[in-house]
Amino acid sequence: MLKKTSIQNKLRLLRFTHGEMTQADLAERIGVTRQTIIAIEQGRYSPSLEMAFQLAKVFGLPLDEVFQYVEEETS
């Protein structure tokens, strides 16, 4: 049986609860393009461990409160 894995995140929610931060602001703070933030929020890109830590640090939260590892079973 194959297992499909994915990383989910709360970036969109966290941006709004942190002064309605824009994607461009967040991108600038960690040194990536706005399109990368969009891709992460939409689940089209899994960030590197370093980028994930940088994102968590922006919101002052531990990594597992920003990103969640979800494991799905598929046949």
Add this chain to the structure above:
Amino acid sequence: MNDMSFEEKSVWLNALITLGAVGGYVITVLVRARAIALVDVAYISPMLWAIGWSIVVTIVTHILMACIWPKEADKKDVRDQEINRHGEYAGQVFLVIGGLCAMILAMLKVDHFWIANSVYICFALSNLLSSAFKIYAYRKGIPLC
């Protein structure tokens, strides 16, 4: 266009320029081959023009893009690098095929026309496959291997 990074725009541009160059070259050769056999067509000049044209147009259009979107011009992040690396790996398939084709055709002493064209077409296909992979990765995400 606003939802594309500078690198993604570059990939689209690169693919379109390659298609234009190869298309122009193939049409020129086929038009010339109406009166004579394909292997007798003077293909060297159109091929060199197609290669030179695509290099010059790529440079000029990238300069123009940098003028149009100056803030994005030097922005290349880790995702762009990752997508570029995966795309280049994908495109390498045709580089190997092109090299093998040239080697086998040379061993068989086939006309130079076929050797040069197989190498050129494989270069172009490599570029197009690489671009297609990158565009897919930008739009849908990097496929998991």
